[in-house]
Amino acid sequence: MAAKAIARMRYFRNLTQKGTPSNSQVQRSMHYYGYGKPEQRHDGETRGAWYDQNGDVRSYGAALAWVKGTALRNKYTFTMLLSVKDVRLAPEAFVAAMQMSQPPFSQWRLIAHDDTAYAHAHVIAFSNRPIPKRMIVGWSSRARGALEALRLTQIQQLDRAPSQVASLATLEQTEFVRRSAGAECDIANAL
Secondary structure, three states: OOOOEEEEEEEEEOEOOOOOEOOHHHHHHHHHHHHOOHHHOEOOEOOOOEEEOOOOEEOHHHHHHHHHHHHHHOOEEEEEEEEEOOOOOOHHHHHHHHHHOOOOOOOOEEEEEOOOOOOEEEEEEEEOOOOOHHHHHHHHHHHHHHHHHHHHHHHHHOOOOHHHHHHHHHHHHHHHHHHHOOOOOOHHHHO
16 A cells, blocks of 8 residues: 655755856746646636745745745755645645644745645745755654644544444554565655
């Protein structure tokens, strides 16, 4: 059985090929996160609201202005993906998961999408230094734990028949036993 919660982090340098500070790559990411591919565009409306680290809603323009300025003051851009299966978490739940995960950034922006097979959120943050792999792995583990807790809470709140909830619990217990019996964890999915 595949993982129910995913939390990945990637980064890139905010430099051109000639070494000049640049925010163009993160601007492209923002545009994609905000509007999607050309065939997905909804008459100029964004695919969701942007949230800051406090859970406050920000317009696309405000989020973009923050990204443009912050990228030029920092050497690295970090992009994160949060996703869950089986339930459609609200944007506020993704914000809560991000807050609970104790990310190695004091500020970030998040946009949640509910227009794909699985609800997910994209997060953008910045730093002047690379984040050590152990910190990324720790954040990913905490974020997956927070997402899983929110996923299970939502499942319990759904109006499901008790047998369906019991069946889901049995499947999850079976997966836990299988992994505990020595099956390797897919570390690549954790990052």
